[in-house]
Amino acid sequence: MPTHNDGRAHLAPSLREVFDRVSVADPRLRFDAQAAIYANGDEDESMYLIDSGQVKLSMSSASGKDCLLAIYTTGEVFGESCFTSVKRSENATAMQPTVVRRVSKRDFLAAVEKARAFEVLLAHLTRRIAERQMAVFDLVTMSSERRLAKVLLEVAEKLGVADGPYLKLDQKISHEELSQMVGTTRPRITAFIKGFRERGLVMTVGRAMNVHRQKVREFIDTDL
Amino acid sequence: MPTHNDGRAHLAPSLREVFDRVSVADPRLRFDAQAAIYANGDEDESMYLIDSGQVKLSMSSASGKDCLLAIYTTGEVFGESCFTSVKRSENATAMQPTVVRRVSKRDFLAAVEKARAFEVLLAHLTRRIAERQMAVFDLVTMSSERRLAKVLLEVAEKLGVADGPYLKLDQKISHEELSQMVGTTRPRITAFIKGFRERGLVMTVGRAMNVHRQKVREFIDTDL
DNA sequence: GCATAGGTGTCCAATTCTGAACAGACGTGG
């Protein structure tokens, strides 16, 4: 018997396709860069699919420190926190001009049922758990520098455009935001990147950054 | 309309009850302290319910550094990672002599369906996401000392026994394990706890530790 | 053209953290 994921791939649709099957009208919502899609404390029981653009999930402390949990882009689904609580526990913010589809939890679940995409949803949620778990692991076990390399690679693979051995990242993320993912300060990020530049791991072109896939991967993996 | 969680609480059973309804025989498995229930890389598509004892989820790096992701105790369910992958990406280890019920993913899902506990399962998974997310947030934004206070309180509330203003923790967790949750070294944990002792946040009785609920909470919340 | 705002490059003193080492405390099983 094949695994549920693989075996049903041709039967059950992806979550993205589930959105297409939602029976009610699902207006596209537009957000400017920096606009809040939802914020901590909001009552919002809905799921989102990104049609275009870029969204970050973050949490902020009373003392003003921010933590960037994840970045999502075109085709990705977010908003799962509505299954535990009516109130959001994190912020979802557009990082670029962004278009999303919003569907109520109720309609979303109905569409999942109709599409028999139940296990697809389970796999999705469990993948999110694994992603966060890996972030915890990295924070606990790796140095800031290595963590930055890892974050850069992840971000570049998600948002970058291939260009020879490089992945081009044009203004997709600031040092400030990187520091909120890595768990350090902005000046450190700048210093680490300077080191990466000298060692050929990244290349800075004007304000944009190019990430050398191969070299960065090697750096992450050396003398584990 | 009530929230799905609350509104259906009397209709849909808890995940714990779902285990009771699994139609196949579900043998109890016993594990000694330190025994592996499953380990990174194992092929194991099953869910677990703890009948008694204490289990930790952890990940370890090639360089030998460990990260303790979560601690579960009697009545709690774990093993969700089987919904994404046939192979485990983390270790589940008994911290005390422990008895668990193991149910295959297949039987588990059948029982969930029969019990109409679908949304209960979704809420469970989403809660796990929120838990991990909070751990990431704490690692990124708080000092080690404050994080230790928070971890101590969480652990004490989960595993401790109330005793006046204190929660008694008898040998439930070592400094080494605390360091793997907090993301620092063992000697630091000892030093921080020494400070906590001097400020009355904890009390050490022989080898056991008592956590002062109120004072620790205040410490965590001061000058956010 | 100029002011402005947001991002980047740099510096540094004070602080925190690491990693390794060693001694003592406790409990268990010969």
Place this chain on the structure above:
DNA sequence: CCACGTCTGTTCAGAATTGGACACCTATGC
């Protein structure tokens, strides 16, 4: 009751990190 293993308490020099400051660069809008 002693040896052994595991855990806690402590120390320390060297390394990494913080947080605040300041200069600069480059779009943008008036």
